[in-house]
Every structure is written in C-alpha cells, then in structure tokens.
Amino acid sequence: xxxxxxxxxxxxxxxxxxxxxxxxxxxxxxxxxxxxxxxxxxxxxxxxxxxxxxxxxxxxxxxxxxxxxxxxxxxxxxxxxxxxxxxxxxxxxxxxxxxxxxxxxxxxxxxxxxxxxxxxxxxxxxxxxxxxxxxxxxxxxxxxxxxxxxxxxxxxxxxxxxxxxxxxxxxxxxxxxxxxxxxxxxxxxxxxxxxxxxxxxxxxxxxxxxxxxxxxxxxx
Amino acid sequence: xxxxxxxxxxxxxxxxxxxxxxxxxxxxxxxxxxxxxxxxxxxxxxxxxxxxxxxxxxxxxxxxxxxxxxxxxxxxxxxxxxxxxxxxxxxxxxxxxxxxxxxxxxxxxxxxxxxxxxxxxxxxxxxxxxxxxxxxxxxxxxxxxxxxxxxxxxxxxxxxxxxxxxxxxxxxxxxxxxxxxxxxxxxxxxxxxxxxxxxxxxxxxxxxxxxxxxxxxxxx
DNA sequence: GATCGTCTCCCCCGTGCGGGGGAGGCTCGT
DNA sequence: ACGAGCCTCCCCCGCACGGGGGAGACGATC
Numbered sequence: 327x328x329x330x331x332x333x334x335x336x337x338x339x340x341x342x343x344x345x346x347x348x349x350x351x352x353x354x355x356x357x358x359x360x361x362x363x364x365x366x367x368x369x370x371x372x373x374x375x376x377x378x379x380x381x382x383x384x385x386x387x388x389x390x391x392x393x394x395x396x397x398x399x400x401x402x403x404x405x406x407x408x409x410x411x412x413x414x415x416x417x418x419x420x421x422x423x424x425x426x427x428x429x430x431x432x433x434x435x436x437x438x439x440x441x442x443x444x445x446x447x448x449x450x451x452x453x454x455x456x457x458x459x460x461x462x463x464x465x466x467x468x469x470x471x472x473x474x475x476x477x478x479x480x481x482x483x484x485x486x487x488x489x490x491x492x493x494x495x496x497x498x499x500x501x502x503x504x505x506x507x508x509x510x511x512x513x514x515x516x517x518x519x520x521x522x523x524x525x526x527x528x529x530x531x532x533x534x535x536x537x538x539x540x541x542x543x544x545x546x
Numbered sequence: 547x548x549x550x551x552x553x554x555x556x557x558x559x560x561x562x563x564x565x566x567x568x569x570x571x572x573x574x575x576x577x578x579x580x581x582x583x584x585x586x587x588x589x590x591x592x593x594x595x596x597x598x599x600x601x602x603x604x605x606x607x608x609x610x611x612x613x614x615x616x617x618x619x620x621x622x623x624x625x626x627x628x629x630x631x632x633x634x635x636x637x638x639x640x641x642x643x644x645x646x647x648x649x650x651x652x653x654x655x656x657x658x659x660x661x662x663x664x665x666x667x668x669x670x671x672x673x674x675x676x677x678x679x680x681x682x683x684x685x686x687x688x689x690x691x692x693x694x695x696x697x698x699x700x701x702x703x704x705x706x707x708x709x710x711x712x713x714x715x716x717x718x719x720x721x722x723x724x725x726x727x728x729x730x731x732x733x734x735x736x737x738x739x740x741x742x743x744x745x746x747x748x749x750x751x752x753x754x755x756x757x758x759x760x761x762x763x764x765x766x
Numbered sequence: 767g768a769t770c771g772t773c774t775c776c777c778c779c780g781t782g783c784g785g786g787g788g789a790g791g792c793t794c795g796t
Numbered sequence: 797a798c799g800a801g802c803c804t805c806c807c808c809c810g811c812a813c814g815g816g817g818g819a820g821a822c823g824a825t826c
Binding site for chain 4: 484485486487509510511512513515516517529
C-alpha cells in the first residue's frame with residue numbers, strides 16, 4: 327500500500343509542484359488538497375492520509391493551529407510535515423512544538439521532499455540540519471538551540487545509536503568506535519547510518535554539528 | 547640537516563623510550579638528555595637543539611618553569627613539547643601558557659610522537675584533540691575550554707583557512723565550500739589539509755570538534 | 767632584487783565513508 | 797506463539813576525502 331499524502335497550501339502552484347514531485351513516486355499517492363488550514367480537519371477525517379504536507383503560513387488557520395487541531399481532534403492522526411519558504415521562520419519552530427514531525431523548505435530538491443515524506447511516513451522525524459542551523463541562530467544566545475534540541479528529542483535515537491553518536495563527537499572513526507564497543511565495523515556503519523538518517527545529516531560531520539547545536543554534547 | 551632534539555625527563559626509562567622512537571627516524575637526531583629542569587638551560591645553550599621534549603612534572607625545576615626560563619633567557623629558543631602521563635594535567639595547560647608549542651601523552655603511539663616532533667620543528671603548534679577534549683572537560687563550565695582555545699590561538703590559521711574552517715563547521719563539503727568561495731575544489735582541499743595539520747586533526751570531523759571546543763564557533 | 771607567506775590549482779593514490787540492500791538472533795510485550 | 801524493535805553482521809558500490817607531492821602568481825618585507 328502506497329503512502330497517502332494530503333497537500334495543504336494556499337498557493338495552487340505549490341500544491342501542483344508537490345503533487346508532481348510526489349506522484350512521480352510509485353509508492354506515494356496524493357489523495358487530496360486543501361487551500362487553507364480550516365479545511366484540513368474534515369479532509370483528514372475523510373481521507374485518512376498517512377502524511378499531511380502543510381504550509382505554515384496560510385489564511386484563516388495557519389499551519390501551527392491546523393497542526394494542533396488535527397492532533398487534538400483526530401485519533402490516529404497523520405504525520406505532519408510543515409512547509410515553509412524561509413529558513414528563518416519562527417512559525418516552523420512553533421509548528422514543531424505543536425507536534426509536527428518535520429519540516430521542509432519549498433526550495434528543497436525533489437529528492438529531499440520525497441525522502442522527507444517517506445521518512446515521516448515510517449514514523450521518523452526529520453529536520454534538515456542546514457535549516458536547523460539557521461533556526462538555531464535566530465533564537466540567539468538566550469533562547470538557545472531549542473530547534474536543534476527538538477531534532478534530537480524527536481530523533482528518538484536508540485541507546486546504541488546515542489552511544490555511537492557520542493563517540494562520533496569525540497572524533498572517533500568507525501573502526502575506532504567498533505574497537506571501543508567491541509563489535510564489527512559493519513555494525514558501527516549500521517548505527518552511524520541510522521544516526522545520520524534520523525538526524526537528517528549527510529555525513530558524520532553534520533551529525534556532530536547537530537549534536538553540538540542541540541546540546542547533546544556540551545563544549546568545554 | 548636532521549631535526550635535533552633534547553630530551554628532558556626525570557625517568558631514565560622514558561628518556562630511553564623517546565630516544566629509541568626518535569632515533570629510529572633518519573631525519574631526527576637526539577643530541578642530549580637531561581634529568582631535571584635545572585639542567586636544561588645550559589644544555590640548550592650548548593647543544594642548540596631544534597626541539598626540546600620536556601616532562602612537565604620534574605624535581606628541582608618543573609616543565610613549566612623550565613619552559614619559561616628557556617624562552618626568557620635563550621635567544622632563538624628551541625620549540626618545546628611538553629610531555630605528560632595524564633590527560634587531565636593542569637600543569638600542561640600552564641606550560642602552554644608559558645609558551646610551549648605542543649604537548650604529548652607518554653602513551654601516545656610512536657608515530658604520533660614522531661609526528662609531533664616534526665611538526666613543531668617546522669614551526670607548527672600541535673595538541674592532540676582527544677587530549678584537548680579531556681583537558682577542556684577538566685576546566686568545566688566556568689573555566690571554559692581554555693585549552694582548546696589555546697590550540698586555535700596557536701594554530702595561527704590564515705584568514706582563508708579560518709573561513710574554510712568556519713564553513714566546515716556549517717557542514718559544507720569541499721565542493722560546497724569551493725562553490726561558496728568561488729574557487730576550485732583543489733584549492734579547498736589545500737586549505738582543509740592545512741587546517742587539519744594545524745589543528746592536529748585527522749579529519750574534518752575532528753577539526754569541527756576542536757572548533758566547537760575552542761569556541762571558534764559557538765553552538766546555539 | 768630576493769625572499770617569504772598566502773592563495774590558487776594540479777597530479778596521483780588509497781581508503782574510509784555512506785547508500786542500498788538483506789538477514790539472523792535477541793528480548794519484550796501481547 | 798507471534799510480531800516489533802533492537803543489535804548484530806554481511807554484501808556491493810561509488811565517491812568524497814585526505815596524504816603526498818609540486819607549482820605559479822601575487823603582495824609584503826627586507
């Protein structure tokens with residue numbers, strides 16, 4: 327059974343673009359569209375999509391309120407990916423607080439969009455580190471890196487994965503981690519891959535950055 | 547002309563070990579030994595070594611005072627590498643403050659020791675990131691990561707190298723950095739290699755870690 | 767004029783890394 | 797008894813990465 331997606335965006339062009347990108351995938355099916363947040367709930371009830379791709383900035387009911395409403399009023403609610411144009415969008419952070427499972431930039435490459443939908447459909451959460459960095463920067467020294475912290479909380483790393491990430495933040499190679507944990511390097515590679523996927527990181531360096539930004543490890 | 551080294555350690559066993567490791571290199575020559583800090587200055591004056599490998603904890607005159615004395619009283623002073631048994635050795639930090647060019651753990655692998663001697667002989671400074679991590683940890687939240695910070699100060703990165711390091715801490719690949727700086731990827735590779743060498747990092751991940759530990763970039 | 771440091775780019779080369787799969791054993795909860 | 801989640805290990809594969817060299821252009825310094 328394919329992953330079913332409901333698109334919610336006030337711009338028809340964006341909806342069309344998302345539909346084109348997602349429909350190109352054999353395992354993804356766009357089952358409906360809505361132009362504002364107010365229309366989301368009845369549609370979710372009727373269509374029961376696996377994933378809702380939702381703009382944060384919309385008339386009537388924005389993505390934050392719509393996210394809250396869906397999670398509050400629907401049982402077995404869909405996964406929610408919020409979409410935004412800006413990297414520095416405080417709405418995004420609020421939407422994540424409201425329970426969204428990930429966020430996407432409109433200018434993300436099609437492959438990233440597809441990847442994100444599949445990931446959240448599988449129950450994973452995701453944020454793109456490059457965007458997280460921007461987000462975190464916005465909240466400055468006082469607010470702290472709440473956004474990045476949220477990534478890690480949502481990443482739901484297993485104990486082993488967390489341990490591997492910790493060793494990654496100490497600068498260890500896969501072979502060294504394997505030696506330290508007394509397992510095979512292939513095992514470490516598996517854990518590392520899982521960590522990268524869950525953190526939305528492209529490589530171990532980005533993973534370590536996210537770890538620092540999130541407070542998973544503290545410098546000094 | 548080979549790199550000439552003076553060994554200063556109160557334990558004959560350690561001196562013998564260092565001599566064995568260093569003499570095995572065709573380009574390194576151990577020109578003398580001393581058992582305590584007080585004997586260092588006349589020996590330095592007479593032998594004019596390129597590098598002094600000096601224990602921090604010694605009778606009569608410890609490595610810190612000996613380092614200060616050499617730098618204060620000898621012109622064209624040698625490079626000084628302090629040696630310690632413990633990763634959490636506050637003496638080490640003091641020695642670095644006193645002007646030492648790097649430090650070494652006694653349990654470091656021979657290749658690391660050789661590498662360190664060659665590096666400081668060439669005028670580079672070096673600390674091993676893994677040790678830095680330990681050092682930094684000791685100084686806790688209040689004292690901050692002074693040791694790691696010292697690495698970066700001593701690393702004397704050029705403007706371009708610092709810029710490249712900054713982009714590395716944003717998670718960019720060599721190709722992305724090249725695009726950002728509008729230069730070739732080979733150029734970026736050169737800068738990255740220089741950064742790795744100066745920071746004593748094995749790969750970009752370790753470099754990023756050092757950058758965070760040193761406060762070169764601040765999380766959040 | 768010569769030297770030094772920096773920035774730029776080039777070559778070759780080995781390998782660690784990460785993506786894409788899969789698979790078996792284990793514990794735990796139902 | 798069964799599935800879910802986790803940990804473990806395996807395969808193949810492409811490529812970015814990093815080490816080792818070298819070299820030309822430019823400005824500053826002496």
